[in-house]
Amino acid sequence: ETQLVESGGGSVQAGGSLRLSCEISGYTRTHDCMGWFRQAPGKSVKDRELVALIYSDDGGTAYADSVKGRFTISKDNANKALYLSMDALKPEDTASYYCAIDTLPPFVTTCRRDFRQYNIWGRGTQVAVSP
Numbered sequence: 001e002t003q004l005v006e007s008g009g010g011s012v013q014a015g016g017s018l019r020l021s022c023e024i025s026g027y028t029r030t031h032d033c034m035g036w037f038r039q040a041p042g043k044s045v046k047d048r049e050l051v052a053l054i055y056s057d058d059g060g061t062a063y064a065d066s067v068k069g070r071f072t073i074s075k076d077n078a079n080k081a082l083y084l085s086m087d088a089l090k091p092e093d094t095a096s097y098y099c100a101i102d103t104l105p106p107f108v109t110t111c112r113r114d115f116r117q118y119n120i121w122g123r124g125t126q127v128a129v130s131p
Contacts, residue, residue: 021081031056038051053113071085097127
C-alpha cells in the first residue's frame with residue numbers, strides 16, 4: 001500500500017521561504033503524476049487547488065499561475081520523495097498543503113490538473129504566512 005507523509009510546514013513572514021517534503025512508501029509504479037495541492041483555511045475539500053505537478057517518467061512540471069516563478073516542485077530519482085520549494089511567500093499562500101499521486105491509465109501521457117483525479121493522498125502539512 002502506498003503511503004504519503006508530508007512535512008516541512010510552518011509559520012513564516014511574507015517574503016520568507018519553506019521547503020515541503022513528501023515521503024513516499026510502498027510505491028513501485030512508474031508513468032504517474034505527482035503533485036502538490038492546497039486547501040485554504042475555511043475552504044472545503046471541493047475547493048482544493050492545484051499548486052504544482054510533476055510527471056514521474058520524465059520530470060516534466062506544471063504550476064498554478066499564482067505560484068509560477070516562486071515555487072519549484074521536484075522529486076528524487078527513485079520516486080521515494082517529492083518536494084516543494086516555496087520562495088517569496090505571500091499571506092495568500094496560507095493553506096494546508098497535500099501531496100498526491102494520480103495513478104494514470106496507460107493511455108494518458110500528460111498530468112491531469114483536477115485534484116479529483118488523484119487517488120493517493122497524504123494527510124497534509126500546514127503553512128501560515130503572516131503579513
